[in-house]
Amino acid sequence: MTADHQASVLQRRASDPTASAWVNANAGSGKTHVLVDRLIRLMLTGTNPSRILCLTFTRAAAAEMSTRLFDRLSAWIAFSDEELEQDLRQIGLNNFGPDIFKEARRLFTSALETPGGLKIQTIHAFCERLLQLFPVEAGIVPHFSVMDDRAAREVLRAARQDVLRKAKNDPSGKLSAALAEVVRHARADDFDDLLDGILSERANLDFCLGGEANIERAVQDLRRRLSLTPEEDAASTRVALALDQLECRRLIECLKIGTAKDCERGAALAKVLTSGKSNLEELREFYLTGEDQPRKLSGIATKAVLMAHPWIENFITSEQQRLMQGLGKLADLERVTATSSLLTLATAIVQAFEEEKRRRGAYDFDDLIIRTCRLLAERPEAAWVLYKLDGGIEHILLDEAQDTSPAQWEIVRALTTEFFSGRGVRGEPDRTLFAVGDRKQSIYSFQGADPDIFELVHDDFRDRIRAAGQTFNDVDFMVSFRSTAAILQAVDAVFHESCVARQGLDGRSAKQLHHEPNRRDKPGTVEIWPLIEPEDRVEDQPWQAPVDREPANSPRRKLARLIATKVKSWIGARMLAALNRPVQPGDILILVRVRNSFFDALIRELRKAGIPVAGADRLKLMESIAILDMLALARFCLLEDDDYSLACLLKSPLLAMPLSEGELFEIAWRREAHSLWEMLQQSTAPRCIAAVQRLSTWKAYARTARPYEFFAGVLGQTRGKILSRLGSEAKDALEAFLGAALDYERDHTSSLQGFVHWFLSGDAEIKRDMEQASTEVRIMTVHGAKGLEAPIVIMPDTVSMPDGRTQSSLMMIGEATTGTKMPLWALPKRFASPGIASLKAAQRDDQSYEYRRLLYVAMTRARDELYVCGYRGRNDPADECWYNLVTSALLPEMRQTEDGSVWRLGDDPVFVREAPVVEMEKIEIPAWVLRAPEAEPGFSLWSAPSHLGDVSSFPQVNSDRQQGLQRGASIHRILQLLPNVPPAKRRDFVMGMIIKAGHDETAALRLLALTERSDLRDVFSTGGLSEIPVVGWIKELGRTISGRIDRLIFRQDEIVIVDYKTDRDWPAAPEFIKRSYRLQMAAYRAALRGMHSGTAVRCAILWTAAPLFMEIPDFLLEETLHHKTVAPA
Template structure:
């Protein structure tokens, strides 16, 4: 869908002598976007710029703004919306530098200021203050940050008695997340619960009551939360008088990263420019990967047809980042999408090296192979910081983190929680530590408060009694917990006593996770994701001989084993980048390694319920692949260790190459047979040196 329009001959710039320095290096498509509607001075008609990965999106958008100002647009009447304050600042600086050269300003003369360059939320806050008296707000309203909003939601939840219901009611953080999803997606509460929070569906009526009371509390206190900045702005644009006034303030509206807008932001854009006049949006539907933040790829896919006549589409296809073989494979992956704006990235960078699909026996071999390759590329002259390892979920890098640590390869990790420092990992480690040393107050204090109804006072009393007793287990057995926690406390006491008397490794970890899982589900709305982290920890535990050894090694060197640096790099050293794919968007590296490119990881087994989820997973792989400039490797471990929920159910599963790379796409890659980490080929077709089966059968002759 959405074929790009033909590219007309570019019109001459009004000041060729100075403009040449600024616009001369634009390619044909970039210039078409910059010149849209400028030739006749009208600047009218909506424009959609589909900016493929590495095609100079920021340069094109900044050039268009500079071109508009050059032809008479007032910088004070240009609204430029971005998704981050840093992006807004960089955009304004870039446009300013262009205008300095374009308009011949002296070196001491300040470039034009763009007062309406900012994020959706910052611009919304300014407009709400300007119109506060017309929309029922006090001009001095305050804005709640995320933590304050959660606390207010918690207070209202408590006042309504929802915390005292017989059935489990979502905690304040989950309630705010649900509220935010409803607001930003412009969906009904029941739809949001059914699709994104099915475990909370029974609380539908209570949540509806809670959200109404929450809105009332904010109104009474004259406070707005983060989502209200958009919600109020959207409703403000529904009033004909106010909407006309706001539209009159802005001659031009330009929006960056339009694929990341949600339905609420889309309605604001249409409210600002209902006919699409002087409206430019820039983005790439193939890089829409933030649906978990309620972003809706439908905004950019449907944009052209929201106007009459339809918006003009200019697709930027010349890529300045990657080699042609990498782009050919990336194009093939995204080309299987069912709904997309057509484009075909190409590059002048020829190369004989194809992107690689490397099959490995298991995750341990994957980690070793990646470490080997990273060092090999380093010897070839590619610094560590110019290399990146990408993964779908933060926990997927855990075996690699430990391998890099053992081999003294410094790294920094971006995206997700630090593995061994995240709350749920620390909770389970504390269970093990308390069983290992029942007099350990820190571990006991943390673990005992995992029980509902067991607060810090009760925890302190328990630990004091354990400290006084010669045998701490005597105190645990004789302790009288709060009534609300009595049943669960008995289970915890039995677990700690049993594990403290006799350790069965790694069975201890499995038992701890089994006990912890219902508490995890009670405390966290993203319990399934966190449980995957715990399964990853169980996998890692297989490499340690005992509970004591496991806890000791992780405790002695926690930064290296858990997080963003393997030791503090010296001033003359660099470090490898580890990143989730979400955090890698917008970045580029000379060499990129993508972990676990198999079904179950990519797509995630938790994102296969709906077609739109599958399509976003495809876009995630595309984003990962298009981060690479010269070298790209997709790694497919053929076996995964899976911890079953019931004790004793450990197993390995056979993994297959992701469904996003079928046979016709796989031909664009160099495919390497299953290998060990050190490069020894292990192909199943090798002739066995010993026919053990024959010997066993011969036993019965």
């Protein structure tokens, strides 16, 4: 049996709708394909689509699955019977009844018309829907809204301040005592981090405390895990540490007759005895080292004393062990007390947080999971809810199961409570569970994922399903449809069972790790480049460069330059053999472990080399130069004496002519008591005069405009220049910034000063959609690249390791059987007990295991070529770093290139000049092909109104333009349908359509802002008409136009033509509207005036990105129509 045939057999077994299945899928083995197959086969068996629940890890995954499903079902409609039979056989159908083809073609309509749509969604979306259906049973506010992360952080911060204020105002209260205990152990700069840390584990706190803040139970659990008995306390432990007076005096006497050093040690021990109490610090110093390890015997007594008194050796050893044991228990008791106080504070803050959310009628994303878990597993109403759901869900499909957290698993368990209760015995079809995942790709421990729990849940479901007499299939997908044979050979070698990298990939039952290539005949390459070594230190001249600037010859910057040089030499010059075309920027994906200075240096070097690069995959808005410039403008408009903000503005692309360093210095250095603005106004330099004019206009605008209106107006004039100077990532940052302004105006009293304060108090971060960067080099973290792939992958960050020194003092201790994690404040300055040492060792092991799983994910992103490189510091790289793990496994199988620069596995690169050239037959093109045809008599020219105007002004179609066209089409479609949607349902409609189209929520917020404006009420009322075709002879143009009017509004004495424009840039006034747009509107107006003589016809453009409704005066349209420049028809 060939590998491909074996893969097909396993895929059919996994997609069998009559059996539950658990699929362990190697990277690139087609799990999404099988999920879609199973969905289709379930529907073909007669299952109502509304009774299938498919849970995915991300919205992007849900959208991709829905797209694949509908694409396949829609294609079946046009298939012939033979084609359809072949497709059905491929997914596992063998018996074809007379109605099977009819039923298959009907699936598209059935899925499309399912009430509420197919349930292919994230678990958060499912939980939100469930809580909206059962708010009373869940004990929450009906019709609640979901807060975004920023709003949740604001409410949590306010709740924290409220609890700390209560603790301060009640010195004798429980909160005050808890705060005092926490402050006793936490440094001032650690306190906020500590509270933030434990509050970020709110889901775990709720899970392990049973939702009732049962701190005492948690304390007892901590004591058990630290091997502390209920009777042990600090007092009894100190008593147990009391010295054996008789034996100690014997030791002192023996030391007195020794050397001077012996006498000194004896005097120290005597001091402890005569203190009248157990002085633990002095005793610790006597028996232990500064690292709390037993002192060598020679450090307590000389060899002569030990030989003369043999009993001393055993006595000292036993005392050291007893002391270490006692000090460990005292430290652990202190840890438990400190943790209890921290939990007291945390639960009080969480309670205040919950009360405020309930008052607002809003909950955060954690609540969706926590409250659904409570509803289905704990509340008395759970049986009723499950009964109502029981008939509504018959099959559950779970994607990326290895990334599911314990709380999410509890939800799945609750949903399947009645699935395996012997229903099939009564003649009804079995309900099934399908889960697909891969332990090797479990890399989201910071979100609660645990690969060990993944395996335990597998065992639990397997036993339950088989105990019910139903079929449970364990299926392993080994065939990779993504990577070439060379890459899979490298992966198998690095993670061979004899290699260190394998540790952490295997579970309780180690399986053979093997990847079978589907693309075995395609060329592939794996290369290892030598590490970049540091050069000898050179004393920097401090006046030559800023002290925090990394030297140009640093290993990081040298590697960044090397990669930029290599990529530059590949693009257009080297063949991507598997695709038989030259390498393009979009083929390249560069993966790093963390975002650091190298990440930024690499982006800079690629841009310097002129290579299209998508920028950072995650962008902190407060680190974006574009956003800092916008904030500087706002600060200056609010306070013109803010010299620093003005200086930033004068150097920014917000000005048409930014000042040079010399010009800025000229007006700044001699200003003395004057402000920079005053000096700028006095300057006669042309750039300064232009800056004063523009800034004065914006200052006046800022006095009356809302924050969104102000920033949108500024960007309408400057967006193009900002993007040309700062790159494409500035576009995403500015989009998010405008979205933040809309959010602020929705929830706060609108003011520019208030917005600036609100924005600066947050920590906004956006995740950019790197899947859309199809024409640019992508640089991402491995976590961000999960689920993506690329023909060429470069791994440059291969030497850095997880830094154990930066581990938080707040440890989350996992429960082996349930995945519950209990917080423990480790108090690192206290004595390290064996229990703490063991927990820290386990934590380090878990971190190392996930580090290796990250390596697996990184290597398996590559389709055709993989390049491993790195840089090192002054110290040697760790033996277990990625670079050493890869080189130790691969170098024996690789060959060195002729110049000795790299080691290579697989095929050699092929350059364009070496590629075989196909000679094409030359033909002569007749002259008439290139000549525009003359107009035939008796026929008029036809034109689309949107294509009138000078043809040279039409935008060139590129990838950004194409994305803009797609976005525009989506928004036009939404606005076309919106008037027919009841106002109460418009928000859900717009959000759903925007997300389905693959756009971010900012676009939805803008559209909603439009619909809520009172001056635009009749634009979106049911009285107008959308997408109205219009055809008419325009005398002034000498041609017939044929087009569609976006929106036509009929009023008592006039007709209003509204055209939707989705341009990123919009004019400040009608006279600045593009001439082609004005000509389009003038043509529409002329056509309708010919049909509706005597009725006034007005025109307006609705700029959706602003949002701005701009009427065009009649005189401007007339002038445009009579002084036209018309493109050839």
